[in-house]
Amino acid sequence: MRISQLSAESGVPIPTIKYYLREGLLPQGEQTSATRAEYGPAHLRRLRLIRALLEVGRVPVAAIRRVIEAVEDERTDVHTMLGTAHYALASPPEPHSAGDEEWTRARDDVDRLIAGLGWRVGPFAPGRDELAQTLVTLERLGMPATDADLLVYARTAMDLARDHEMGKIPFDGPRDVAVETLVICTVMYGKALDVFRRLAHESESARILEA
Amino acid sequence: MRISQLSAESGVPIPTIKYYLREGLLPQGEQTSATRAEYGPAHLRRLRLIRALLEVGRVPVAAIRRVIEAVEDERTDVHTMLGTAHYALASPPEPHSAGDEEWTRARDDVDRLIAGLGWRVGPFAPGRDELAQTLVTLERLGMPATDADLLVYARTAMDLARDHEMGKIPFDGPRDVAVETLVICTVMYGKALDVFRRLAHESESARILEA
DNA sequence: TACTAATGGATAGCCCGACTATCCAGCGTG
DNA sequence: CACGCTGGATAGTCGGGCTATCCATTAGTA
Numbered sequence: 125m126r127i128s129q130l131s132a133e134s135g136v137p138i139p140t141i142k143y144y145l146r147e148g149l150l151p152q153g154e155q156t157s158a159t160r161a162e163y164g165p166a167h168l169r170r171l172r173l174i175r176a177l178l179e180v181g182r183v184p185v186a187a188i189r190r191v192i193e194a195v196e197d198e199r200t201d202v203h204t205m206l207g208t209a210h211y212a213l214a215s216p217p218e219p220h221s222a223g224d225e226e227w228t229r230a231r232d233d234v235d236r237l238i239a240g241l242g243w244r245v246g247p248f249a250p251g252r253d254e255l256a257q258t259l260v261t262l263e264r265l266g267m268p269a270t271d272a273d274l275l276v277y278a279r280t281a282m283d284l285a286r287d288h289e290m291g292k293i294p295f296d297g298p299r300d301v302a303v304e305t306l307v308i309c310t311v312m313y314g315k316a317l318d319v320f321r322r323l324a325h326e327s328e329s330a331r332i333l334e335a
Numbered sequence: 336m337r338i339s340q341l342s343a344e345s346g347v348p349i350p351t352i353k354y355y356l357r358e359g360l361l362p363q364g365e366q367t368s369a370t371r372a373e374y375g376p377a378h379l380r381r382l383r384l385i386r387a388l389l390e391v392g393r394v395p396v397a398a399i400r401r402v403i404e405a406v407e408d409e410r411t412d413v414h415t416m417l418g419t420a421h422y423a424l425a426s427p428p429e430p431h432s433a434g435d436e437e438w439t440r441a442r443d444d445v446d447r448l449i450a451g452l453g454w455r456v457g458p459f460a461p462g463r464d465e466l467a468q469t470l471v472t473l474e475r476l477g478m479p480a481t482d483a484d485l486l487v488y489a490r491t492a493m494d495l496a497r498d499h500e501m502g503k504i505p506f507d508g509p510r511d512v513a514v515e516t517l518v519i520c521t522v523m524y525g526k527a528l529d530v531f532r533r534l535a536h537e538s539e540s541a542r543i544l545e546a
Numbered sequence: 547t548a549c550t551a552a553t554g555g556a557t558a559g560c561c562c563g564a565c566t567a568t569c570c571a572g573c574g575t576g
Numbered sequence: 577c578a579c580g581c582t583g584g585a586t587a588g589t590c591g592g593g594c595t596a597t598c599c600a601t602t603a604g605t606a
Contacts, residue, residue, distance in 0.1 A: 153583095
């Protein structure tokens with residue numbers, strides 16, 4: 125398959141495909157001569173993954189590249205690779221001053237919460253900081269989150285992960301498929317959940333206010 | 336309170352505050368003379384809301400403005416106002432060609448699903464299109480979502496909304512507080528849920544792969 | 547009363563991220 | 577052998593979210 129065909133099948137313009145090649149999101153095609161390269165179904169597949177993450181997940185190109193680098197580093201084991209991919213999807217919180225009391229306390233709360241749940245989460249998981257930032261923000265807004273509230277969300281997330289999501293991941297298959305599935309699952313069903321939540325709010329609001 | 340004090344208390348630089356004033360995110364202060372204006376606690380509160388939506392929710396400035404316009408339009412009733420605010424938070428999907436078969440089918444699936452759940456959602460709720468786009472994307476990725484999958488997420492969202500979220504909204508209080516609470520709740524707990532999901536994935540991955 | 551620093555208002559510029567446009571030399575098929 | 581497409585490189589565009597500069601005015605302070 126030549127680049128024009130790749131473009132036609134995916135709907136992505138040729139200059140954009142070249143951009144993805146430059147950025148390392150898409151592997152180079154197999155060179156058949158100085159001015160020809162051959163692309164295969166794997167490229168089409170990768171291209172669809174990129175567009176899905178960009179358009180539905182609003183994942184920045186730099187984060188997609190980090191995910192892909194995790195896949196292509198053959199030295200790491202599957203768990204590390206999944207972890208790296210997952211960490212790459214995080215959106216780093218605003219930098220905060222190191223000695224921020226409020227912030228340190230929130231971060232401690234998060235660590236205690238995760239420990240209390242018995243979750244096996246790395247000490248440097250970016251989610252810890254993201255959650256701490258969210259807690260600080262809620263406090264500043266005058267609506268501090270209670271532990272009970274947080275536990276509800278944590279358990280909801282774990283129920284979904286355990287019963288409906290991790291089961292889809294083919295751990296025994298090729299490593300790239302495992303990562304790809306994990307990322308798709310995280311991003312796409314994350315989006316779906318987000319949308320359902322907003323729809324549910326609208327529906328409940330209608331029910332309450334029209335009564 | 337003068338602008339410099341507003342800046343000091345909120346941590347937002349003065350030029351940025353001026354930018355928000357220009358963009359209509361922040362109401363003008365009360366003019367006390369040609370070159371003086373007085374800002375009150377409401378401004379500080381609004382400023383914190385803006386920063387929360389921007390930093391934690393990654394909500395674009397234009398969407399925040401739409402939310403605020405909904406609040407300030409005194410003519411609409413509370414339900415319409417909440418709806419407008421909610422619609423403003425949606426991230427519109429990529430435009431699709433009108434005659435796209437695949438897309439129309441997905442959109443029908445979404446409408447049927449929502450009707451089947453008995454949810455009271457407006458026919459033009461942007462979430463319908465967002466969900467349709469997500470379904471199309473999942474199909475293109477070769478991992479189509481089943482109705483059973485979607486129902487799990489829908490019910491999870493509704494359980495959270497009914498039992499833990501809508502109860503926090505003070506429908507009987509002033510309208511701006513109701514909208515503000517709804518938006519904060521949607522965005523901040525949405526973020527928390529998202530983070531918890533990623534942490535749960537990591538934890539489950541560790542449990543499965545280290546066994 | 548003179549001076550200084552801050553204010554509100556306006557305009558223009560900056561930076562980043564995601565493309566998009568142009569150019570060029572070398573194929574390779576008709 | 578001509579013409580169109582290819583890969584590769586470089587530069588330009590566009591939108592979003594600020595940020596910098598300037599200016600006339602004026603509240604404090606000396």
